[in-house]
Amino acid sequence: MDKNLALFNQINSLSYWLLKESNYKSSVSLDATDDSYFISIKDGIESIYKHHIEDFSKKDGKLLNFELSSIVHHLLHIKRSITDQQRIAV
Template sequence: METKFSLFNQINSLCYWLLACSDYRTSVFLDAETDTYGVCITHNGLELYTKTISGFSKRKAEFLEQELDRMVAGLLHLKQNVQQKSA
């Protein structure tokens, strides 16, 4: 469980960094009614990255961690691109 919280924190931190340090717009959502968790990153009105996990509460822990880890990797890639463009 601790690993999942760490991944959630990384996702939130990366989304906040993209929002604060670039002109990318971020949204992180957890919808209890549809049981989904997701991230959406846009730039100039175009979606650059979107990842949604359906059946969020019903996922096995190891599969959920893998999906969250992939989200972190995708967001880190975007952050590195932003940093390279501004260097």
């Protein structure tokens, strides 16, 4: 679970970075009632990225790690695109 906790921290950090350093709106939700994890990145009202993990607590550890790693990679790609655009604009 330590690896998954590190991935959660990275997802939260990247979401916060997107919120502060770009025009994108990010939200991350862990819903214990619904047993789900949801992340959404929007540019205004347009959805740029979203991922929903259902039956969160029942997921196999390796599968959960794979899904969280995938989210991190997508967020890093979005961040890289933003930083590249900012570098070109300067």
